[in-house]
Amino acid sequence: MRIGTSVTRLLGIDLPVIQAGMSWASSCSALPLAVSAAGGLGVIAAGPMRLPDLERAIDEVEAGTDRPYAVNLPLYRKGADEVMDALCARRIPVLIASQGGPRRYLRRFQERGTVCLHVVASEEHAAKAVEAGVDGLVVVGAEAGGHPPAGLVSTLVMVRAVARQTPGTPIIASGGFADGAGLAAALALGAGAAQFGTRFIASAESNLHPAYKKAVLAAGVGDTRTVGHQIGLIRLLANEFAERMAELERTAAGLELRRAEFAGSSLRMAALDGDVARGKVEAGQSAGLIDAILPAAEIVRGLAEEYEATLSTLPPVERP
Known part of the structure; x- marks a missing residue:
């Protein structure tokens, strides 16, 4: 075709x-x-x-x-x-x-x-x-x-x-x-x-780690978050890290505190180590269609x- x-x-x-x-x-x-x-x-x-x-x-x-x-x-x-x-x-x-x-x-x-x-x-x-x-x-x-x-x-x-x-x-x-x-x-x-x-x-x-793929399959269209405003915006699946970042942004926490929290997590943690709770599980809203x-x-x-x-x-x- x-x-x-x-x-x-x-x-x-x-x-x-x-x-x-x-x-x-x-x-x-x-x-x-x-x-x-x-x-x-x-x-x-x-x-x-x-x-x-x-x-x-x-x-x-x-x-x-x-x-x-x-x-x-x-x-x-x-x-x-x-x-x-x-x-x-x-x-x-x-x-x-x-x-x-x-x-x-x-x-x-x-x-x-x-x-x-x-x-x-x-x-x-x-x-x-x-x-x-x-x-x-x-x-x-x-x-x-x-x-x-x-x-x-x-x-x-x-x-x-x-x-x-x-x-x-x-x-x-x-x-x-x-x-x-x-x-x-x-x-x-x-x-x-x-x-x-x-x-x-x-x-x-x-x-990617199997846990990362399973997290994508389990997600709905509303299960992503955008975090990292003023630092480096990313969209990722909701997890402990994303919710912690979102809370800091909602409460207008200081920029240095938010940067430290943001730097404490990485894509590699989720992608290679399978830590889908604290790692950055980057994925789009289309996860809910998969x-x-x-x-x-x-x-x-x-x-x-x-x-x-x-x-x-x-x-x-x-x-x-």
Whole structure:
């Protein structure tokens, strides 16, 4: 099956299904490889990876498929310049950069044939990225796990606003998507693909502790929280850490106390150690739409089939 859009044509993939680059969950080869081989775009999350581990993951993906894949690089990470040098030298097919300006990397990657996508969470940053010359945008809305926009504007509104502002720019919508109906909605808004994060957390290949995956399956749509206001906003599942942070924010506790509490927990605690009570269990509101852990290839195929089924249910226009 193929679904042709501006994004699938730009990236050379069959389906407008992008697996989000998620620290620890896709800081490996297994999940990106499975998604790319199934016709979507698998994304290696370079954020927490040592350079030798990242290079090994790239080698494994390239050995397992000839389909395009991406590397997600948070530009603030320690050693980002060294990682960029290595990725540029390897001529990776797609770079998805976040949390920094695109002018820092754009020209040298594009000169080597790498498609450059930039993650944005506001109209202002989208306009600046397009002006800088990015090949496409990943537009994040409030429903997303991890790092939603500070203003908590919904994906429904943010994607539509950016699509209207930047006509002709390929857009990947991110935040709140878990099934083929969501994919159809993303394309209706003017995006050329949808990015799925939490849906791929609940995959057989995601590199997360089983307790983390079980917590995602158990969550309802109202079971996430946003904490870290003025520190670094994140969306995560409600747990002891999230409720403690929320209480400090409700009572206007001092910034230093909130920073200390925030720093006392980490994504790694949940992702690798399985401490889903005190760790940062980052996940989006779409967790409430997910009820099974499936192989990643099956998820990709299911999204495409659900998309097709959704289109068949839409009512036609009736004219007198």
